[in-house]
Amino acid sequence: MARALDEARAAAARGETPVGAVVTRDGAVIAAAGNRTRELNDPTAHAEILAIRAACVAVGSERLVGCDLHVTLEPCPMCAGAISFARIRRLYFGAEDPKGGAVTSGVRLYGQPTCHHAPEVYPGIGETESAELLRAFFRARRDPMSGV
Amino acid sequence: MARALDEARAAAARGETPVGAVVTRDGAVIAAAGNRTRELNDPTAHAEILAIRAACVAVGSERLVGCDLHVTLEPCPMCAGAISFARIRRLYFGAEDPKGGAVTSGVRLYGQPTCHHAPEVYPGIGETESAELLRAFFRARRDPMSGV
Numbered sequence: 317m318a319r320a321l322d323e324a325r326a327a328a329a330r331g332e333t334p335v336g337a338v339v340t341r342d343g344a345v346i347a348a349a350g351n352r353t354r355e356l357n358d359p360t361a362h363a364e365i366l367a368i369r370a371a372c373v374a375v376g377s378e379r380l381v382g383c384d385l386h387v388t389l390e391p392c393p394m395c396a397g398a399i400s401f402a403r404i405r406r407l408y409f410g411a412e413d414p415k416g417g418a419v420t421s422g423v424r425l426y427g428q429p430t431c432h433h434a435p436e437v438y439p440g441i442g443e444t445e446s447a448e449l450l451r452a453f454f455r456a457r458r459d460p461m462s463g464v
Numbered sequence: 465m466a467r468a469l470d471e472a473r474a475a476a477a478r479g480e481t482p483v484g485a486v487v488t489r490d491g492a493v494i495a496a497a498g499n500r501t502r503e504l505n506d507p508t509a510h511a512e513i514l515a516i517r518a519a520c521v522a523v524g525s526e527r528l529v530g531c532d533l534h535v536t537l538e539p540c541p542m543c544a545g546a547i548s549f550a551r552i553r554r555l556y557f558g559a560e561d562p563k564g565g566a567v568t569s570g571v572r573l574y575g576q577p578t579c580h581h582a583p584e585v586y587p588g589i590g591e592t593e594s595a596e597l598l599r600a601f602f603r604a605r606r607d608p609m610s611g612v
Contacts, residue, residue: 358517359526359549360508369506378507393566393573394545401507401542415578418541422578423571425541430563430570 317386317408317442323350323363324388324449330355334449337363337387339371339380339404346383347371363387364395368402379403388446390417390439396425400433407435410446465534465556465590471498471511472536472597478503482597485511485535487519487528487552494531495519511535512543516550527551536594538565538587544573548581555583558594 323336327350339347349366353359364387371380384406385399390413399407409419418425419437426434471484475498487495497514501507512535519528532554533547538561547555555567562569567585574582 353526353549357520357524357526359520360513360517360546361526365508369508372505372507376505378501378505392545393541393571394543394549397540397542397545397566398508401501416580417578418545423541423573423576425571428571430565432564 317388317410319345319348320363320386320388320410321442321445321449323348324446327351327363328449328453334453335363335387335389337367337385339367339383339385341375341380341383346374360394362392362395364391365398368398368404372402381405384408385435386441388442389413389450390419390421392416393418393423393425399435400425400431403433404435406438408438408441410440410442411450412439412443465536465558467493467496468511468534468536468558469590469593469597471496472594475499475511476597476601482601483511483535483537485515485533487515487531487533489523489528489531494522508542510540510543512539513546516546516552520550529553532556533583534589536590537561537598538567538569540564541566541571541573547583548573548579551581552583554586556586556589558588558590559598560587560591 320336320338324334328334332351335351347370352361380402385404386408388410396418414421468484468486472482476482480499484498495518500509528550533552534556536558544566566573
């Protein structure tokens, strides 16, 4: 999760919502990404989607069997769906997102009968740092002088 | 929807699940795509995601304000989420997908309090042709001689 937090900090430095994600297999990082929706003009360019796409290129498959995803914020419905399609084994996430999440919040996608693959879910990993990054980012956007 | 059906047929010819999508604005097509998950080794490469990403490039924005999406199959949770983030105005879709859909089936994402933008939804447009394309594709996969 330390590497995912680094990606989140790098996203904040680019003016993007600070969320970072890492895909690992057997403890080794095979892809890492931060949110780039603004830079790429791409509403699908969440950290999880970019990390999954890069990992699929790295392994040469659309399925990441035996791979785990570490992300600083609870995934939204779009990313939770992508995680399921990619057959991610374990999902570790930091802060819960009651307003936009879809794992332990909102539609709780992995508990639905229409979900065909659910990862094991480990919430609250690196939660304090993940949440503080997001709070500081949005505080600074509301009051540009607060981060000075 | 005729153009989306063309994209679905082209996807089937490539050995991909036959789903096609088109983004329009003021009646003009600004992006069109078929499913390419296998070709690209990308579990996120559903027709809707590819069409939205291409449309965002075309308009130079991560928001497709005033744009409509036409897709041959009811969107899954991943695509329904992307449609919401992209601020699609109207969603027209063909066949319902009780096993994997997230609009009129499953989690019914646009009726959830955690959904921040819901398009207007018009189901059943081109439903018969859309569903028959999918049925023929999966029939041929089960019995490779049936399509001969």
